[in-house]
Amino acid sequence: xxxxxxxxxxxxxxxxxxxxxxxxxxxxxxxxxxxxxxxxxxxxxxxxxxxxxxxxxxxxxxxxxxxxxxxxxxxxx
Amino acid sequence: xxxxxxxxxxxxxxxxxxxxxxxxxxxxxxxxxxxxxxxxxxxxxxxxxxxxxxxxxxxxxxxxxxxxxxxxxxxxxxxxxxxxxxxxxxxxxxxxxxxxxxxxxxxxxxxxxxxxxxxxxxxxxxxxxxxxxxxxxxxxxxxxxxxxxxxxxxxxxxxxxxxxxxxxxxxxxxxxxxxxxxxxxxxxxxxxxxxxxxxxxxxxxxxxxxxxxxxxxxxxxxxxxxxxxxxxxxxxxxxxxxxxxxxxxxxxxxxxxxxxxxxxxxxxxxxxxxxxxxxxxxxxxxxxxxxxxxxxxxxxxxxxxxxxxxxxxxxxxxxxxxxxxxxxxxxxxxxxxxxxxxxxxxxxxxxxxxxxxxxxxxxxxxxxxxxxxxxx
Numbered sequence: 090x091x092x093x094x095x096x097x098x099x100x101x102x103x104x105x106x107x108x109x110x111x112x113x114x115x116x117x118x119x120x121x122x123x124x125x126x127x128x129x130x131x132x133x134x135x136x137x138x139x140x141x142x143x144x145x146x147x148x149x150x151x152x153x154x155x156x157x158x159x160x161x162x163x164x165x166x
Numbered sequence: 167x168x169x170x171x172x173x174x175x176x177x178x179x180x181x182x183x184x185x186x187x188x189x190x191x192x193x194x195x196x197x198x199x200x201x202x203x204x205x206x207x208x209x210x211x212x213x214x215x216x217x218x219x220x221x222x223x224x225x226x227x228x229x230x231x232x233x234x235x236x237x238x239x240x241x242x243x244x245x246x247x248x249x250x251x252x253x254x255x256x257x258x259x260x261x262x263x264x265x266x267x268x269x270x271x272x273x274x275x276x277x278x279x280x281x282x283x284x285x286x287x288x289x290x291x292x293x294x295x296x297x298x299x300x301x302x303x304x305x306x307x308x309x310x311x312x313x314x315x316x317x318x319x320x321x322x323x324x325x326x327x328x329x330x331x332x333x334x335x336x337x338x339x340x341x342x343x344x345x346x347x348x349x350x351x352x353x354x355x356x357x358x359x360x361x362x363x364x365x366x367x368x369x370x371x372x373x374x375x376x377x378x379x380x381x382x383x384x385x386x387x388x389x390x391x392x393x394x395x396x397x398x399x400x401x402x403x404x405x406x407x408x409x410x411x412x413x414x415x416x417x418x419x420x421x422x423x424x425x426x427x428x429x430x431x432x433x434x435x436x437x438x439x440x441x442x443x444x445x446x447x448x449x450x451x452x453x454x455x456x457x458x459x460x461x462x463x464x465x466x467x468x469x470x471x472x473x474x475x476x477x478x479x480x481x482x483x484x485x486x487x488x489x490x491x492x493x494x495x496x497x498x499x500x501x502x503x504x505x506x507x508x509x510x511x512x513x514x515x516x517x518x519x520x521x522x523x524x525x526x527x528x529x530x531x532x533x534x535x536x537x538x539x540x541x542x
Contacts, residue, residue, distance in 0.1 A: 093410075093413045093414055093420050093434075094420075095434065095435045095436060095439070097420070097421045098420070098421050098422075098435050098439060099421055099422055100424065100431065100435055100438075100439035100442045100443060101435050101436060101438060101439045102438050102442075104436075104438070127469075127472075127473040127474075127475075128473065128474050128475035129436075129437055129438075129475050130437070130475040130476070133436045133437055133475070134433075134434055134435055134436045135435060135436030135437075135438055135439065136436070149438055151438070153180075153182075153465075154461045154465075155180075155182070155461055155462060155465075156180035156181065156182055156183075157180055157181030157182030157183075157185065158180070158181045158182075159180075161438075163437075163475070166475060
C-alpha cells in the first residue's frame, strides 16, 4: 500500500520550522513568550516529516479568504 | 513603476489588496505621484478598517452567527438517488460542527480519483471496491440440507468478479469468518458443513444467519457509494467515512479526497487541515441556506476550536473547560459542579477576564476598559 503524504493534501497548508533568530524576532514583535502561542502536537501528521521536538515553533502559511495569504504560528508541544 | 510600489508596500498591505491594486493601476496608466497617493490612501483605509485592540470580537462573532442561525431550516435532504440515506444540513449540522461531535449523524466522503479513472474508467467497479459488501450481496440462493447437516450457497460468479475477488480468496475469507466450518467451493456452489460431529439444527440455522453478514470486500462502515459527475470528472460520494483507508487505495487521488468528519481529518491530515475543514463545512451549510455571514467570524471560531492542537467544541467539555477563571466556567453551564470542585481544590480566580468582572460589578477589560494606569 502506498504511504500517504499528508503535506500534499489540499487542506494542509505549508508548515515550516522557525529558526532561533526568527523565533526571538516573533516573540519580541508581539511581546509574548512560547506559552502564549497556539499549540500543535509533535505527533501532528502534517509536521512529522519535519521531526520537531517540544519547544520548536512552526510557521504556517495559510490561504486566507480575506487577505490572500496569512501567517500563523504554533508552538510544538 | 507600479511593481516598485507593490514591492515597497509588501508586508504593509495584504497580498490580495496588492494584487488588486496592481491589476487596476497597470490598466489605468496613471503617473507615479498619483499611483503613490493611491497606495498611501489604501494603506490608511486598511489601517482604519482593522479591528481595534480590545474589541470584543468573540461577542460580535457570536451575534453574527447566531442571528442568521435563527433563520436556518432544520431540514435534511436525501442522498441523491438513495432514498433511505439522509444528509444532515442546516442548523443541526452547524451545531454538530461547532460542538466538535465525535460521532456525526451522516459521515460522508468525496472520493476523487486518479488520472485514467476520473474520466469514468471502471467507475462502477471502483465504487464497489470501496463499498462494504457482505456475502449476502453476491449470493443467489441459500439451501439448508437438514438431512446431511450442511448449507449450500449458490453464488453469482459475475458479481464475485465485480468485487475483484477470486474463488480462492473467497474460500479464505469464509474460513476465517466461520471458525470450525468446512468450506468447499465447486464452481458457483459453496458447501458449508460444521466440522464438529455433535452439531445440531440450531447451530445450522445460526450459521446460515452468520454467513450472510460476513464482510468480504470494501471498507467497513461505507454503506453506500454513488459515482457522480462533477465538473468534467467522476467523483465517488460515499455514505460512511473511512478517510485513512480510502487515502491508501491505489486509484484514489490522495491530495483531494475529503471527509466531512472533522476528527478523521485531524487524525490523518493534522490540526491545520481540520481547521480548514471546520470552515468549509460551516460555509457549505451557510451557502446552501442562502445566508451571508462574514468569513472572519467563522475563521475566529475555527481558530478557537483548534488552538490547543486538537479539536475542542464550543461546549462545557470543550473550549469552555479551558478557561482559567472558575467564575467564567461556572457562568456557562453546570455552575454548582464547577464551584464545588474549585472550592475543594482551592482554585484562585484573578478576575482577569470579562464574565467574572460582570458578576462582581466591575469594569470589564475590553475596549476602553482595557488600558490600566501604570507607573514606571
